[in-house]
Amino acid sequence: MSTTALPAAAARDKRISWSWLGVLPFIAFTVLFLLLPAANLIVGAFQDASGAFTLKNIVNLGQPTIVRSYMLSLQISAASAAAGVFLGFLLALAVIHGMLPRWVRPTLMTFSGVASQFAGVPLAFAFLATLGRTGLVTAILMTLFDFNIYRAGFNLLSFLGLTLTYLYFQIPLMVLVITPALDGLKREWREAASTLGATGSQYWRMVALPILWPPMLGAFLLLFANAFGAIATAYALTGSSFNLITILLYAQIRGDALHDPNLGYALALGMILITGVSNGAYIWLASRSARWIR
Amino acid sequence: MKTNGMRLTVSVLALVASGSMALADSMDDLVAAAKKEGQLTTIALPHDWCGYGDVIAGFKAKYGIEVNELNPDAGSADEIEAIKANKGNTGPQAPDVIDVGLSFGPSAKAEGLLQPYKVSTWDTIPDSAKDAEGYWYGDYYGVMSFMVNKDLVKTVPSDWADLLSDEYANSVALAGAPQTANQAIQGVFAAGLSAAKGDVAKAGEEGLKFFAELNKKGNFVPVTGKSASLAQGTTPIIIAWDYNALSWRDVLAGNPPAEVVIPKTGVVAGVYVQAISAYAPHPNAAKLWMEYLYSDEGQLGWLKGYCHPIRFNDLAKNGKIPQELLDKLPPAAAYEKAIFPTLEQQAAAKEVIAKQWNDVVGAEVAK
Amino acid sequence: MKQSRIIPWIGFGLGALYFLIPLIATFEFSMRMERGTYSFKAYRIVFADPGFQSSFAYSAVIAVLTIIVGVALVVPTAYLVQLKLPRLRPVVEFLTLLPLVIPAIVIVFGYLRMYNSSSILPLTGSARGTDLLLIFAYVMLSLPYMYRSVDTALRTIDIRTLTEAAQSLGSSWPRIMLQVILPNVRVGVLSGAFLTFAIVIGEFTMASLLNRPAFGPYMQLIGANRAYEPAALAIIAFAVTWACMGLIQLVANLSPGSKR
Numbered sequence: 022m023s024t025t026a027l028p029a030a031a032a033r034d035k036r037i038s039w040s041w042l043g044v045l046p047f048i049a050f051t052v053l054f055l056l057l058p059a060a061n062l063i064v065g066a067f068q069d070a071s072g073a074f075t076l077k078n079i080v081n082l083g084q085p086t087i088v089r090s091y092m093l094s095l096q097i098s099a100a101s102a103a104a105g106v107f108l109g110f111l112l113a114l115a116v117i118h119g120m121l122p123r124w125v126r127p128t129l130m131t132f133s134g135v136a137s138q139f140a141g142v143p144l145a146f147a148f149l150a151t152l153g154r155t156g157l158v159t160a161i162l163m164t165l166f167d168f169n170i171y172r173a174g175f176n177l178l179s180f181l182g183l184t185l186t187y188l189y190f191q192i193p194l195m196v197l198v199i200t201p202a203l204d205g206l207k208r209e210w211r212e213a214a215s216t217l218g219a220t221g222s223q224y225w226r227m228v229a230l231p232i233l234w235p236p237m238l239g240a241f242l243l244l245f246a247n248a249f250g251a252i253a254t255a256y257a258l259t260g261s262s263f264n265l266i267t268i269l270l271y272a273q274i275r276g277d278a279l280h281d282p283n284l285g286y287a288l289a290l291g292m293i294l295i296t297g298v299s300n301g302a303y304i305w306l307a308s309r310s311a312r313w314i315r
Numbered sequence: 316m317k318t319n320g321m322r323l324t325v326s327v328l329a330l331v332a333s334g335s336m337a338l339a340d341s342m343d344d345l346v347a348a349a350k351k352e353g354q355l356t357t358i359a360l361p362h363d364w365c366g367y368g369d370v371i372a373g374f375k376a377k378y379g380i381e382v383n384e385l386n387p388d389a390g391s392a393d394e395i396e397a398i399k400a401n402k403g404n405t406g407p408q409a410p411d412v413i414d415v416g417l418s419f420g421p422s423a424k425a426e427g428l429l430q431p432y433k434v435s436t437w438d439t440i441p442d443s444a445k446d447a448e449g450y451w452y453g454d455y456y457g458v459m460s461f462m463v464n465k466d467l468v469k470t471v472p473s474d475w476a477d478l479l480s481d482e483y484a485n486s487v488a489l490a491g492a493p494q495t496a497n498q499a500i501q502g503v504f505a506a507g508l509s510a511a512k513g514d515v516a517k518a519g520e521e522g523l524k525f526f527a528e529l530n531k532k533g534n535f536v537p538v539t540g541k542s543a544s545l546a547q548g549t550t551p552i553i554i555a556w557d558y559n560a561l562s563w564r565d566v567l568a569g570n571p572p573a574e575v576v577i578p579k580t581g582v583v584a585g586v587y588v589q590a591i592s593a594y595a596p597h598p599n600a601a602k603l604w605m606e607y608l609y610s611d612e613g614q615l616g617w618l619k620g621y622c623h624p625i626r627f628n629d630l631a632k633n634g635k636i637p638q639e640l641l642d643k644l645p646p647a648a649a650y651e652k653a654i655f656p657t658l659e660q661q662a663a664a665k666e667v668i669a670k671q672w673n674d675v676v677g678a679e680v681a682k
Numbered sequence: 683m684k685q686s687r688i689i690p691w692i693g694f695g696l697g698a699l700y701f702l703i704p705l706i707a708t709f710e711f712s713m714r715m716e717r718g719t720y721s722f723k724a725y726r727i728v729f730a731d732p733g734f735q736s737s738f739a740y741s742a743v744i745a746v747l748t749i750i751v752g753v754a755l756v757v758p759t760a761y762l763v764q765l766k767l768p769r770l771r772p773v774v775e776f777l778t779l780l781p782l783v784i785p786a787i788v789i790v791f792g793y794l795r796m797y798n799s800s801s802i803l804p805l806t807g808s809a810r811g812t813d814l815l816l817i818f819a820y821v822m823l824s825l826p827y828m829y830r831s832v833d834t835a836l837r838t839i840d841i842r843t844l845t846e847a848a849q850s851l852g853s854s855w856p857r858i859m860l861q862v863i864l865p866n867v868r869v870g871v872l873s874g875a876f877l878t879f880a881i882v883i884g885e886f887t888m889a890s891l892l893n894r895p896a897f898g899p900y901m902q903l904i905g906a907n908r909a910y911e912p913a914a915l916a917i918i919a920f921a922v923t924w925a926c927m928g929l930i931q932l933v934a935n936l937s938p939g940s941k942r
Binding site: 086178257 | 390391419422485489491493494495496499536537539544547548665669673674676
């Protein structure tokens with residue numbers, strides 16, 4: 022018995038060590054081109070201007086301004102990620118399973134590719150030119166329908182406005198990332214379910230959503246991190262009114278006024294930790310839902 | 316007696332002649348050494364900023380040395396970081412020379428990132444704008460001004476207090492975010508200086524109060540003002556350095572027509588400084604570049620870009636400035652009231668403005 | 683059945699409106715360069731610049747190389763993590779999210795410190811070496827998107843059965859990867875490729891500080907302090923990038939083994 026069990030275990034170990042060899046290029050790459058270059062950041066967070074070890078930067082993270090800054094960034098990221106996941110899902114669903122003409126899907130995919138990176142000054146400008154006080158849509162609504170959106174309370178330079186702007190790259194990102202999962206949702210399943218007497222909502226609740234839940238969660242995490250780290254759009258649009266954590270970071274590391282890079286590194290370290298925590302939450306949630314899929 | 320005097324004169328003359336010949340020799344040596352290096356690497360020099368496009372072209376044409384321009388979008392902090400990150404690098408990513416805000420000069424010197432060099436026109440640079448040992452030296456300055464879109468704004472404001480008027484609702488913007496950009500902070504500082512009637516110590520606080528008021532009245536637009544947003548209409552009045560405003564006005568070429576106004580009170584001058592990196596891969600090209608910038612030709616090149624070169628007074632005194640150039644600038648009277656804050660005053664104001672902006676002005680009101 | 687045809691059209695229509703209107707507004711502004719009339723003057727200025735073609739071509743080539751390296755790196759890793767090393771998943775996922783929150787400027791300064799001409803790996807010492815460094819930088823930047831797309835695609839196919847079937851037929855690992863797994867995650871790879879291409883074309887900070895003649899620095903040089911040209915350039919860059927993606931899609935559809 023033991024003589025036959027040993028080779029099997031050894032074979033299993035050998036296969037797993039080959040697997041480790043298989044992920045070695047990835048590990049080496051991230052170490053060489055992501056972790057080590059960024060190591061300066063982690064080391065710098067614990068240094069002061071002269072290079073001596075200090076916890077002052079970390080302690081300073083507890084300042085009310087900085088805490089509020091983190092909260093604001095978390096709120097914007099969560100809002101744009103949630104809306105992006107929801108709206109992007111509906112859009113992808115409409116295009117992939119909505120039986121639209123054949124040219125619609127590749128058009129949406131390629132457009133989403135471009136739009137997902139359309140951020141920063143051009144995006145801020147585009148939205149100012151559309152929904153700003155002197156924007157195209159604002160003007161059209163006023164001349165055609167005598168409806169002044171600003172008098173009605175809308176303001177592009179607000180939480181809502183910034184979220185709306187962020188959605189321009191969040192929705193395409195969601196579309197691109199969820200498409201493979203929606204592709205895997207075979208039409209046969211829908212037909213089989215309706216043959217067995219399931220209604221539309223039952224199909225969604227018991228067949229489609231359980232399968233889509235993990236990739237949607239993963240997409241939410243990606244969109245969240247994407248918005249969390251976004252700087253250029255926020256700076257161009259609401260730079261002096263929205264105290265996002267990336268703007269604060271920008272001020273310390275790149276700005277030509279304050280320039281306390283060590284505090285900037287500490288801010289970045291905080292961002293990395295928050296990303297790690299949200300990733301952990303995602304893993305936990307995904308594993309719980311995965312239990313009742315298999 | 317007479318022969319002795321004659322001998323003295325001749326020997327003095329000979330000494331002077333040899334001295335200036337030595338200077339000419341060293342200049343020729345420098346040119347030769349720079350040409351041998353063949354390249355100069357600059358950073359953070361947008362072509363529209365102080366006419367750098369023409370200045371660089373002039374340098375290239377005069378000495379035939381390649382100019383490799385890095386990241387024109389870099390801020391002063393990026394330039395310092397670039398020197399630090401390229402310490403062991405002799406490749407084309409390492410900047411030879413930097414052009415940074417005044418406060419970055421001493422801090423870069425303290426970190427050992429600069430090497431000293433005194434240009435031949437060193438003595439004509441005002442003492443307050445240079446490091447005594449030659450590590451950094453002021454290159455140009457401008458004053459804070461208003462840029463006004465005449466299509467959208469009927470009455471052009473002439474002073475800071477005018478901006479609070481009701482007719483400028485949703486009109487006034489800074490050229491950056493006050494937490495990050497020096498230009499924005501100096502704008503707030505200038506407003507404060509006007510409100511504090513010249514008391515530099517109170518200018519920071521008064522500036523914040525002014526902008527809080529501006530925001531409350533609904534006149535302040537928290538968007539970063541640029542020529543594009545001015546033309547599009549989001550920011551019809553931008554508070555920016557006069558050289559930026561004037562070059563934007565030229566680029567727009569009347570579409571829309573813009574006017575640049577130096578406010579009656581609260582005229583703040585911002586000085587930038589040049590320095591050579593201690594790790595410059597092409598030190599001789601760097602020194603030759605400095606000689607060129609501080610020669611009459613280089614200084615007038617900046618003036619063409621609407622920046623006041625640091626040797627402005629010296630040039631004016633010697634009648635070296637062409638009248639057409641002077642005519643294109645705002646009236647000289649406006650500059651006479653300019654205040655040059657010292658390093659300490661600037662640092663104190665920055666502390667106040669950058670750190671307290673969010674609390675005092677806190678345009679987070681728009682939720 | 684007919685009713686459910688309208689809803690997807692409405693959804694698509696609303697989406698199209700949301701995405702196209704800001705572009706139209708930008709386009710309308712870019713046409714206003716000549717006072718009083720609409721004209722293509724800003725576009726003429728942009729196209730007249732010789733740097734446009736050369737910098738776009740450079741970035742496009744770098745983008746394609748980045749996609750290839752990225753796919754070669756991510757697909758085996760995502761596959762192995764899903765199949766054999768599930769406990770590594772949290773680590774790998776965390777690593778792939780880091781490029782989104784670590785500022786690019788910190789990374790590129792790190793590269794300059796680590797790979798400059800006097801280090802063990804003097805990548806910045808030569809133009810080709812710096813190109814390689816730039817490609818690695820872009821692979822790193824596009825890692826979040828590429829990994830998420832490929833991972834999602836891998837989940838929808840049963841890689842365990844596919845692998846065992848291929849192995850029982852005597853296939854070697856490279857063959858399994860190239861001819862069994864890769865064609866089945868085509869959609870995910872394509873999504874990742876689109877995202878990577880767009881990132882590389884528009885990227886500015888790294889290309890600029892590593893001193894390479896890419897499209898991002900070119901756009902910055904043209905648009906810096908102008909009003910109308912940047913808007914024109916944004917529209918042009920959008921259109922040309924979109925066209926390139928259409929090309930990538932075409933190539934992917936024409937290669938053997940594609941279902942669509």
